[in-house]
Amino acid sequence: MSIKHAEEYRDRELSKSLIQKIHQNSHRPLRLMEVCGTHTVSIFKNGIRSILPETVSLLSGPGCPVCVTAQGEIDAFIELSREKNVIITTFGDLMRIPGSDSSLQKERANGRDIRIVYSAFDALEIARNHPDREVVFLGVGFETTAPTIAASVLSAQAMNLKNLSVISAHKQVVPALNALMQTREVRIDGFLLPGHVSVIIGAGAYRDFIRHHPIPCVITGFEPVDILSGIHMLVRQIDTGRNILENAYPRAVSETGNAKAKALLKTVFQSGDTVWRGIGSIPDSGLFFQQAFENFDAAKRFRISYRQTPEPRGCACGEILTGVKIPPDCALYKKTCTPLHPIGPCMVSSEGTCAAYYKYHGG
Amino acid sequence: MCLAIPSKIIRIDGDMGTVDVDGVKRDVSLLMIEEPQLGDYVIVHAGFAIHKIDETVAKESLQILKETLAFVEKDDISN
Ligand code: SF4
Numbered sequence: 001m002s003i004k005h006a007e008e009y010r011d012r013e014l015s016k017s018l019i020q021k022i023h024q025n026s027h028r029p030l031r032l033m034e035v036c037g038t039h040t041v042s043i044f045k046n047g048i049r050s051i052l053p054e055t056v057s058l059l060s061g062p063g064c065p066v067c068v069t070a071q072g073e074i075d076a077f078i079e080l081s082r083e084k085n086v087i088i089t090t091f092g093d094l095m096r097i098p099g100s101d102s103s104l105q106k107e108r109a110n111g112r113d114i115r116i117v118y119s120a121f122d123a124l125e126i127a128r129n130h131p132d133r134e135v136v137f138l139g140v141g142f143e144t145t146a147p148t149i150a151a152s153v154l155s156a157q158a159m160n161l162k163n164l165s166v167i168s169a170h171k172q173v174v175p176a177l178n179a180l181m182q183t184r185e186v187r188i189d190g191f192l193l194p195g196h197v198s199v200i201i202g203a204g205a206y207r208d209f210i211r212h213h214p215i216p217c218v219i220t221g222f223e224p225v226d227i228l229s230g231i232h233m234l235v236r237q238i239d240t241g242r243n244i245l246e247n248a249y250p251r252a253v254s255e256t257g258n259a260k261a262k263a264l265l266k267t268v269f270q271s272g273d274t275v276w277r278g279i280g281s282i283p284d285s286g287l288f289f290q291q292a293f294e295n296f297d298a299a300k301r302f303r304i305s306y307r308q309t310p311e312p313r314g315c316a317c318g319e320i321l322t323g324v325k326i327p328p329d330c331a332l333y334k335k336t337c338t339p340l341h342p343i344g345p346c347m348v349s350s351e352g353t354c355a356a357y358y359k360y361h362g363g
Numbered sequence: 364m365c366l367a368i369p370s371k372i373i374r375i376d377g378d379m380g381t382v383d384v385d386g387v388k389r390d391v392s393l394l395m396i397e398e399p400q401l402g403d404y405v406i407v408h409a410g411f412a413i414h415k416i417d418e419t420v421a422k423e424s425l426q427i428l429k430e431t432l433a434f435v436e437k438d439d440i441s442n
Contacts, residue, residue: 005421014428039419151411199413200413251424
């Protein structure tokens with residue numbers, strides 16, 4: 001069966017000419033960073049690293065939502081799951097992330113009620129069906145996920161549902177780009193900007209960033225032709241000394257983004273400082289409940305305080321998320337840290353760089 | 364969490380709908396898109412349709428990409 005709007009972008013001939021162009025236009029070593037877990041997976045799955053000229057290195061940035069979640073937040077989730085009468089609802093990829101002394105998966109094995117959901121609306125349903133229990137949703141993700149949580153909170157409010165609350169550990173991409181550019185050890189020549197975060201925020205959301213930090217930026221999608229044309233545009237910009245924002249994904253990303261989703265975000269959340277794994281606290285990069293929605297804030301309802309807990313000893317996830325290291329640089333990679341026994345989140349999440357390296361570079 | 368492949372809307376029931384992506388059917392919220400219609404291709408994230416693909420833009424940008432590549436190729440030969 002043909003898959004519309006995907007198949008054309010898997011065209012071998014198109015890919016071949018793009019690869020040729022990239023080879024022709026890349027003259028010096030370049031470090032390009034993708035800031036989206038779905039890009040990371042697609043790049044590995046399609047073997048894109050191996051067909052690029054040796055001069056082009058692709059680094060995975062802070063684009064995997066559970067990987068950038070701070071250790072203190074993971075510990076807070078685990079603490080919450082131990083509360084009496086609570087049902088935790090979460091996306092599946094958080095389950096195995098190691099906290100300081102446990103994981104949600106271990107807590108579930110110990111009898112805590114932790115349920116994997118596919119959408120935040122599912123959490124709403126669970127809350128409706130269990131009026132005598134407290135249902136908490138673990139809100140992790142970027143601007144793509146946050147509006148779906150906002151929509152669910154608004155629905156819960158409309159239904160007068162009192163037993164649902166959300167931990168908002170959401171993060172915003174543009175402040176992270178700013179932080180990366182201000183970190184001295186980080187050396188990046190161009191960014192592949194996330195496809196679906198950009199669907200929501202729109203290309204316009206990056207314009208201030210690029211004005212302050214002139215650097216080649218290309219928004220792109222997930223099929224091989226999307227990624228290759230994104231890389232081609234970056235390589236050409238670098239070759240011709242330009243620093244502009246280009247959109248290689250116009251079928252999905254507009255200048256202004258999704259107005260309804262942005263309105264949902266604005267109604268329910270406000271920006272505030274939050275801690276990212278490997279980067280630290282980034283101003284205005286988090287999304288917290290507006291005062292009018294405070295009664296949905298699980299952190300307030302359960303008086304959760306985030307502690308600054310250290311990341312797993314020896315784990316280089318933080319440096320990997322900023323492109324300072326690649327997984328083989330970590331002493332634990334493939335030795336004590338494997339997908340079966342992960343030490344850090346980058347080995348747990350299917351979007352994590354260590355997991356992708358392990359899977360596609362032969363563990 | 365991100366479903367990279369566009370899915371086709373095959374059922375609409377108020378703010379909810381069903382999409383089909385290569386034979387797999389899923390219920391999604393249509394709250395975030397404008398005027399969903401049967402047969403529209405949408406991008407789905409965590410149970411929500413977040414974007415409706417504009418057919419014209421999709422066709423045009425593919426055409427532009429092909430033309431750019433063909434143009435650059437000719438250009439290179441003449442150089
Ligand atoms: S290999 Fe394991 S320990 Fe090393 S950085 Fe990756 S997740 Fe952390």
